[in-house]
Amino acid sequence: MSNPVAIAGVGLHPFGRFDRTVTQMGVTAVREALSAAGNPSFQAAFCATVYSGVAAGHKVLGALGLTGIPIVNVEAGCASGGAALMLATNAVRSGQYDTVLVFGIEKMPRGIIRSSFFEPWREQAGLAATPAYFALRATRLLRDSGITKEDLARVVVKNRAEGVNNEIAMYRTPTTVEDVLASRLVCEPLHLHMLCSPNEGAAAIVVQRADLAPRGSVKIAAAQLRSHLPGSVLGESTPLSGGPDENIPAASTIAALAAFEEAGCGPDDLDLVECQDTDAAREILAYEELGLCARGDSARLVRDGITARGGKLPVNLSGGLLSKGEPLGASALAQVVELNNQIAGRSGVRQIDNAQVGMAHTVGRGANAAVVIVTK
């Protein structure tokens, strides 16, 4: 038995910094999604969050009198929302449940992301600085793929231009290559405006058997989560050593391959992508890891505008994390909300033509990588 699975309703709490609790933000997103889905009863809920503490999802549903069902809190780093969506999709597809609520909530501490992942001595020794690891991956990308700092800035300009019209984004002003390169150098080659801001927000999706969902609902064709394979010193598992890794696929690559197989499609079938742009280089690296271009060929996608609005494969039409900021538990689900709205023709001034197949990608600590493919 394998039931087609649909997105019956979506909801968002804006991303930014707010004088509200993580529970209150979750309530906003959950209410909106349930209302859009016609307030169906649901048999289970998965809540994605990293920093919200014990039973955070229970508090949100408790505030709405919606407890009694199984509620499972899911942590998979930056890919937490993708992990929760995978669990919900598989539960509906297999026939275990008809309707499952998925939501992601986060209220990030300010400043550089600090993680209990690292032993204290690694923080003391300066070997746990997140932007420094981003910078090393970026440096390798510059060397291997001929990417320049101007290309990194172009990604920021592209995404921030889209954030202008996204009402949930934290940063809604456009920028220029010159301004990005003039922002403070954090870790060579990454300047401040090339890095996303950890922040707060919530997103919710009602996952439902397609034959029960509202007419015209977008389908979930694949939802896959993968962890890292051992061996690369630059993997998101952030080990202190590794070996030659040229033949070790990244977690994002194995997640993408699994998602393409589950959906029965390939990179050429995609009309739009939302990918992890925690820093500008991370987006370009995703092009290569997800198979959107050949290894080493990503510079062309940036310089020829292929991944910009109007290009063959627009990436991060939501403005990306560079515009929205990154509330870890909510970010992956907000990507899927963006794809859903584009495919359903509900993106207003940001709407593109002929959006039929979309991919959402998140990757981070763990390592965890999630890839979701949705279709008309």
Added chain:
Amino acid sequence: MTARMIHDGLFRLNSDGSIVLLGSRCGECENRQFPAAETCSVCGSDDQKIIDLEDRGTVWLSTVVNNAPPGYIGAVPYGFGVVELAHGLRIITLIAPAKVIEYGTPVHLVAHPLGTDENDEAVITYAFSTEAS
């Protein structure tokens, strides 16, 4: 007063103040890892032998951290990157001096005075340096 090592088992401190990095080699799959561990991160075997790692290598990737990250007890800016040892083991390390170092530049292991911890105790860690020792 002798300085405290940042973490037990990372390296051995010699009487002359120099250090030797300690890794482990897997008896099953030959994988080498740093720091030394009881199990192999590639094959899971617990047939692990502690080995001295090479004290020389070349810079594989390098950047500079300009602002102190949370919990860090050393000075900024500091060099940070990956050094490739002979036989291909790549290690995350502090790199001196604090500037972007070109790919392939030879470096050697040094005991690096990091700073003082919350008990005012001096702490040393490992680093690789381009400068003649």
